[in-house]
Amino acid sequence: MTDFFKYQALGNDYVVIDPRSTGLPVTPETVRLVCDRHFGIGADGVVHGPLAEPRPGVPVPLALFNSDGSVCGRSGNGLRMFALHLADRDAGSWATGEPFTLRTTAGDSPVRILDRAAGTVQVGLGIPVFDAAALPLLNEDGTPAEGSTLSVPLTVGEHKLTVTALDNGNPHTVVPVDAPTPELARDLGPRIAGHARFPHRTNVQFLRVVSRGVLEIEVYERGAGYALASGSSACAAASAARRLGLCDDRVEVRMPGGSVTVALAADGAVTLTGEVRQVATGDFAPALRALLDPTPEASR
Numbered sequence: 001m002t003d004f005f006k007y008q009a010l011g012n013d014y015v016v017i018d019p020r021s022t023g024l025p026v027t028p029e030t031v032r033l034v035c036d037r038h039f040g041i042g043a044d045g046v047v048h049g050p051l052a053e054p055r056p057g058v059p060v061p062l063a064l065f066n067s068d069g070s071v072c073g074r075s076g077n078g079l080r081m082f083a084l085h086l087a088d089r090d091a092g093s094w095a096t097g098e099p100f101t102l103r104t105t106a107g108d109s110p111v112r113i114l115d116r117a118a119g120t121v122q123v124g125l126g127i128p129v130f131d132a133a134a135l136p137l138l139n140e141d142g143t144p145a146e147g148s149t150l151s152v153p154l155t156v157g158e159h160k161l162t163v164t165a166l167d168n169g170n171p172h173t174v175v176p177v178d179a180p181t182p183e184l185a186r187d188l189g190p191r192i193a194g195h196a197r198f199p200h201r202t203n204v205q206f207l208r209v210v211s212r213g214v215l216e217i218e219v220y221e222r223g224a225g226y227a228l229a230s231g232s233s234a235c236a237a238a239s240a241a242r243r244l245g246l247c248d249d250r251v252e253v254r255m256p257g258g259s260v261t262v263a264l265a266a267d268g269a270v271t272l273t274g275e276v277r278q279v280a281t282g283d284f285a286p287a288l289r290a291l292l293d294p295t296p297e298a299s300r
């Protein structure tokens with residue numbers, strides 16, 4: 001029995017809870033405690049899976065949570081970590097380097113372990129949607145907005161911004177700025193993430209185009225806060241920059257925790273490649289375990 005497996009991708013950390021290794025329930029409350037950096041293990045989110053016995057050739061179901069306990073449709077980093085977890089724990093067909101498919105509430109994502117020793121894992125996040133109704137995005141007066149979400153005006157307090165919003169399994173809002181800084185992300189990030197015009201909230205990327213092949217972002221994640229890196233955010237920034245004509249089809253996206261590569265196909269489909277590492281595996285101590293699963297039979 002192993003209660004948890006912890007992974008990080010460029011400092012974006014997730015705790016994997018595998019129901020085959022532990023009987024612990026996974027609920028928004030337990031996710032919040034596990035992710036708490038003072039009272040729990042500490043993580044930006046939890047990956048719970050596989051939710052059915054994994055079989056080669058069949059999409060492997062899993063659930064993703066943010067550290068605040070909210071459900072996250074898709075996580076570029078969480079999916080890549082879970083792919084490596086399958087290879088670490090089960091080897092077999094997950095470790096051959098052949099692509100396989102992971103299934104979340106946001107749909108299916110192909111993953112591929114390119115180099116297991118180096119932790120190089122690739123995930124496909126599909127074709128993003130730049131559509132106000134899909135996000136959804138509201139007008140200033142609270143009515144549903146319609147049409148393209150490329151370069152839309154957004155007022156945040158005294159700031160008059162021009163942002164590009166998109167959905168790639170998660171909602172994202174890309175804010176081009178001259179100088180993305182952690183201070184800017186921590187200050188403006190939560191105000192955009194929780195802005196009334198985004199009823200489902202949004203992840204936020206502050207973007208600087210370094211060159212046509214290099215982007216730099218600072219990330220504020222919906223449900224998790226300031227993040228050293230985010231896979232779907234890197235993809236969102238690259239997709240927005242490409243649609244705005246600011247970058248080429250293959251870009252390096254630099255974040256405080258490190259860089260990933262994002263490739264953009266002619267139809268807009270996005271592939272993310274980067275490093276993932278296991279940090280720790282372990283068991284929750286009895287006192288924490290009792291909080292995570294208060295049923296008497298859970299105590300050991």
Ligand SMILES: N[C@H](CCC[C@H](N)C(=O)O)C(=O)O
Pocket residue numbers: 012044066071072073074075076077078170171203221222223224229230231232233
């Ligand atoms: N860390 C994730 C994204 C989390 C997105 C989540 N915060 C949400 O949409 O609710 C990633 O690497 O793609």
